[in-house]
Amino acid sequence: MRRVVTILASAIGIAFLIGLGAFLYMKTEMHGFSARAEPSRTEAMLATYARETAMPDSAKARRNPIRFTPEVQHEAMAHFADHCAVCHANNGSGQTMFGQGMYPKPPDLRMTRTQNLSDGEIFYIIENGIRMSGMPAFGGEATDTADDTWKLVLLIRHLPQLTASEEQQMDALNPKTPSEAEEDKEEEQFLNGGATNTKSSPMHK
DSSP: OHHHHHHHHHHHHHHHHHHHHHHHHHHHTOOTTOSSSOOOHHHHHHHHHHHHHHSOHHHHTOOOOSOOOHHHHHHHHHHHHHHTHHHHOTTSOOOSHHHHTSSSOOOOTTSHHHHTSOHHHHHHHHHHOOTTSSOOOOOOTTSOOHHHHHHHHHHHHHGGGOOHHHHHHHHHHSOOOHHHHHHHHHHHHHHTTOOOSOOOOOOOO
16 A cells, blocks of 8 residues: 555656656746747757657668759759748748748758758658648648759759859749739830830829
């Protein structure tokens, strides 16, 4: 009987300590519900550990079957500008309105945190996403995305060496709102010597 009481008391004590630890963690490490805050060092460490342990060894060992050619680079730049740049920015910095409003914020893809990952790990993240973050899964059994994803992996490897000219090319490939598209069209017409749709105000005599 005394042994049962001892075990029960120990279990209650452990549960209390776990609860107290969780409470202190929430008070000291979390910063309310704001997405503006930066994840704490503890959160970043736990997230990195979770990602590394959850990543299948088979995924880490996969090699990129696509060769980086000018044509592949252009296709990858167009894909990245259309699908990824809204959060990651064309240069991979993550300095965008959507990116900076997320929690956790997108990593700078040019830095060692991403560049030290294997090609297979980057491929796996793009295809499967990351839970409890803003990174969606872009692959799936019903879609044939593998080649496009491998091309994105090659572009991510190239981001640290991205030139100003290449970034400018990607700017032109970013999705445009109807108003932005109309502005671009009018600007092009103006530069080509044509008339624009801008209506001038009537002159008073």
